Amino acid sequence: MSVPLTLLGLLEREPSHGYDLKRDYDAYFGRGKPLPFGQVYATLARLSRDGKVLAGETEPGSGPDRKRYAITDLGVSEVEAWLTEPVEAEPHLQTVLFVKVTLSLMLGRNAERYLDIQRGAHLRRMRELTELKQAGSLVDALLADHGLFHLEADLRWMDMTAARLAALAEVVHP
Amino acid sequence: MTAASLSAMPAPRGCLIEARNVVLSFGQTPALRGASVSVSAGEILAVMGPSGSGKSTLLHCLAGILIPGSGEVWFDGRRVDTLGEAERSALRRDRFGFVFQFGQLVPELTAEENVALPLLFSGLRRAAALADARAWFGRLGLDGLEQRRSGELSGGEAQRVALARGLVARPEVLFADEPTGSLDSLTGEHVMKLLTAAAREQGTTVILVTHEPRVAAYANREVVVRDGKVTTLSPERVTS
Numbered sequence: 001m002s003v004p005l006t007l008l009g010l011l012e013r014e015p016s017h018g019y020d021l022k023r024d025y026d027a028y029f030g031r032g033k034p035l036p037f038g039q040v041y042a043t044l045a046r047l048s049r050d051g052k053v054l055a056g057e058t059e060p061g062s063g064p065d066r067k068r069y070a071i072t073d074l075g076v077s078e079v080e081a082w083l084t085e086p087v088e089a090e091p092h093l094q095t096v097l098f099v100k101v102t103l104s105l106m107l108g109r110n111a112e113r114y115l116d117i118q119r120g121a122h123l124r125r126m127r128e129l130t131e132l133k134q135a136g137s138l139v140d141a142l143l144a145d146h147g148l149f150h151l152e153a154d155l156r157w158m159d160m161t162a163a164r165l166a167a168l169a170e171v172v173h174p
Numbered sequence: 175m176t177a178a179s180l181s182a183m184p185a186p187r188g189c190l191i192e193a194r195n196v197v198l199s200f201g202q203t204p205a206l207r208g209a210s211v212s213v214s215a216g217e218i219l220a221v222m223g224p225s226g227s228g229k230s231t232l233l234h235c236l237a238g239i240l241i242p243g244s245g246e247v248w249f250d251g252r253r254v255d256t257l258g259e260a261e262r263s264a265l266r267r268d269r270f271g272f273v274f275q276f277g278q279l280v281p282e283l284t285a286e287e288n289v290a291l292p293l294l295f296s297g298l299r300r301a302a303a304l305a306d307a308r309a310w311f312g313r314l315g316l317d318g319l320e321q322r323r324s325g326e327l328s329g330g331e332a333q334r335v336a337l338a339r340g341l342v343a344r345p346e347v348l349f350a351d352e353p354t355g356s357l358d359s360l361t362g363e364h365v366m367k368l369l370t371a372a373a374r375e376q377g378t379t380v381i382l383v384t385h386e387p388r389v390a391a392y393a394n395r396e397v398v399v400r401d402g403k404v405t406t407l408s409p410e411r412v413t414s
Contacts, residue, residue: 120407
C-alpha cells in the first residue's frame with residue numbers, strides 16, 4: 001500500500017486537514033493498522049516539498065492540525081497515472097506451504113497430515129472472514145472477499161498437491 | 175470396535191444425527207468404507223471432498239434415502255437404517271428438508287405450489303399450505319414470483335424457491351447437496367446467506383455437501399470425505 005499516493009488521492013476529493021485524511025485513510029484502508037499522526041504530517045510535508053500539495057495558511061485556533069492541504073495539478077497527474085498502472089502480479093513461488101510440504105516428504109514425515117491441518121487453519125480463517133462479511137459494511141465485505149479468494153486459491157493448490165504427493169515424494173526423496 | 179458395541183453406545187450429548195462406520199457399495203464399486211460422522215442439534219456442518227469421494231452418498235445415508243450395507247445411522251435417538259421404507263419416507267417428509275444443486279422444482283407447478291409441497295404431503299389443507307408458502311417469498315426476496323413456473327425463474331430465483339421448499343415445514347435437519355453448485359459466485363453467496371440465516375433462526379441443523387471452500391465457510395464446522403471415509407481437518411478433532 002502506497003501511503004503517499006493514497007493520501008494524495010484522498011486530497012483530490014477536496015482540500016482537507018491532516019486529521020480528516022487520517023480518519024478517512026483508517027476507515028477505508030487501515031484495517032487493523034491505523035496510520036500514525038506523525039506519518040501523516042511527515043508525508044504531507046514531503047508531498048508539499050515536491051510540489052504535489054499546497055499547504056494553506058495556519059488557521060487560528062488551538063491544536064496542531066491547523067493547516068488545510070490542497071492537491072496541485074502535478075499531484076493530480078501523479079494520482080491519475082498511479083490509478084491506471086497495474087500492480088505487479090506476484091506469483092508467490094516460494095511459499096512456506098511449499099517448503100513445509102517438500103521438507104516433510106524429504107524427511108519422511110506425514111505431508112498429507114500437514115496439508116489437512118493447514119486446510120483446517122485456512123477454513124477457520126475463511127469462516128472468520130465470512131462472519132466479518134456478513135456483519136460488516138460493503139467495504140469490509142470487499143476486503144474480506146479479497147482474503148477469501150486468496151485463501152481459496154491456496155486451498156486449491158493444497159488439493160492438487162495432496163493428489164500428487166506420491167509423485168512429489170519420488171522427486172524429493174528418491 | 176464391533177457393530178454391537180457401537181449400537182449400544184449412547185449418542186454424544188447434543189448429537190442429533192449420526193453415521194457410525196457406514197459401508198456402502200454400488201455393485202462392485204465401494205462408495206463408503208466405514209464413514210462416521212456426528213452432527214449436533216442446530217449445527218451447520220459442511221461435508222467437503224473431491225468428486226466421487228462419497229460425500230453425497232453419505233448425505234443420502236444420513237437422510238435415510240440409501241441404506242448402508244453395514245454400519246448404522248441414527249437420528250434423534252432412533253436407528254434409521256433398520257426402518258422400513260414407509261417409516262423412512264415419513265421421516266424424510268415430516269422431519270427432514272432437502273435442497274439440491276439444480277433446485278429440482280416441479281415444472282408444472284407454480285413457485286408457491288412448489289414451496290407448499292412438503293406441507294401438502296404432510297396433510298395440511300391447500301389454502302393453509304399456500305398461505306404458509308407465500309410467507310417465505312418476502313423473506314427470501316421473491317415477492318411477485320409466486321405464480322411463476324420454474325422455467326420463468328432465473329437460476330438464483332429457482333434455488334431460493336427450492337430453499338423455501340426445503341425449510342417451509344420447519345424441518346429438524348436440512349440436507350443441502352451443492353445448493354450453490356449451479357449459481358455464479360454472487361448469487362450463490364446470496365443463497366448461502368439466506369440459507370444459514372433461516373436455518374439459525376429456526377434452529378434447523380444443516381448438513382451441507384459442497385466442494386467449494388467459500389460455501390463451506392458459512393458452516394460451523396467441516397469434515398472431508400476421502401476415499402469413502404470421513405476425516406476432520408483440525409488436529410484436535412482427528413477421527414480417522
